[in-house]
Amino acid sequence: MNSIILAIGAALGAYLLLPGSPDAAPGVSERSRSLLVWMRTRVQSWLTRSGLHDTTPERFVLLSMLTGSAAGCLTWFVLEAPVPAVAVGLACATLPATLLRRRAARSMDAALEWWPRMIDEIRVRVGSAGQPIPQAFWAAGMDGPEAYRPAFAAARREWALSTDFATSLAVLKEMLADPTADVVCETVLVIHEVGGDLDPVLEALAVDRRTDLRHRREAESRSAGARLARWFVLLVPAGMAFAGLNLGEGRDAYDSPAAQLATTIAVIMVAACWWWAARIMRVPTQRRVFDR
Numbered sequence: 001m002n003s004i005i006l007a008i009g010a011a012l013g014a015y016l017l018l019p020g021s022p023d024a025a026p027g028v029s030e031r032s033r034s035l036l037v038w039m040r041t042r043v044q045s046w047l048t049r050s051g052l053h054d055t056t057p058e059r060f061v062l063l064s065m066l067t068g069s070a071a072g073c074l075t076w077f078v079l080e081a082p083v084p085a086v087a088v089g090l091a092c093a094t095l096p097a098t099l100l101r102r103r104a105a106r107s108m109d110a111a112l113e114w115w116p117r118m119i120d121e122i123r124v125r126v127g128s129a130g131q132p133i134p135q136a137f138w139a140a141g142m143d144g145p146e147a148y149r150p151a152f153a154a155a156r157r158e159w160a161l162s163t164d165f166a167t168s169l170a171v172l173k174e175m176l177a178d179p180t181a182d183v184v185c186e187t188v189l190v191i192h193e194v195g196g197d198l199d200p201v202l203e204a205l206a207v208d209r210r211t212d213l214r215h216r217r218e219a220e221s222r223s224a225g226a227r228l229a230r231w232f233v234l235l236v237p238a239g240m241a242f243a244g245l246n247l248g249e250g251r252d253a254y255d256s257p258a259a260q261l262a263t264t265i266a267v268i269m270v271a272a273c274w275w276w277a278a279r280i281m282r283v284p285t286q287r288r289v290f291d292r
Contacts, residue, residue, distance in 0.1 A: 068093025084263040151175035179286040
């Protein structure tokens with residue numbers, strides 16, 4: 001069983017590490033190619049929002065497969081039951097995606113607290129110091145969260161080379177993939193190109209961002225107890241299974257096909273409950289409307 005899992009993981013990993021893209025993959029139908037492109041774009045967006053700009057989707061998928069294979073092998077070693085081992089491996093293969101989503105959420109929370117301060121700094125630099133809008137924007141952006149600094153540095157290099165503010169902001173929006181960044185960039189760009197009074201527009205935008213942040217914090221504080229209780233979905237079944245393995249001939253109880261089927265169903269139910277609880281407690285996020 002271990003050899004089969006490791007062989008499959010090695011084969012898929014070698015395939016994913018080969019050069020090329022889904023667009024150039026031979027023997028793939030148009031619908032399958034579109035699905036692969038969509039999945040790759042989605043994973044790349046998660047990586048970007050998490051600050052992992054140098055990590056490719058192929059490496060992330062490989063890490064997920066290795067995590068699932070390791071968990072499956074460990075389960076098979078403990079229970080000596082192949083079917084539950086496969087179920088646990090498939091469930092644990094989603095662990096990197098869960099951690100990545102959580103890291104992206106933390107980065108977005110840090111950005112939500114920072115954007116109003118950045119907007120206020122742009123107002124001060126343009127209004128009081130008399131700086132041009134692009135100069136004030138890049139100076140204020142370099143003090144942002146750690147995950148956002150590579151994107152601002154790349155956009156600032158584009159500005160230094162081309163002095164095209166619209167193109168530089170497009171680079172920034174693509175790398176950040178943040179709805180708030182889209183709104184701020186488009187607002188500043190319109191005022192820079194069309195003209196007008198920047199101060200009241202940015203003041204209203206800062207107030208709107210602070211209001212949204214306050215509402216998100218209230219929603220998260222109200223669901224803190226439910227988030228803590230959600231961990232019991234994993235800890236209680238795992239603790240009962242561990243206790244059963246150490247009582248008498250508890251490990252031998254997993255040898256029968258009925259026991260393996262029951263264990264597999266239990267693993268699927270735990271994974272489904274964990275996913276369902278995370279979905280209903282998720283705080284809604286703003287959608288991007290300027291990403292095209």
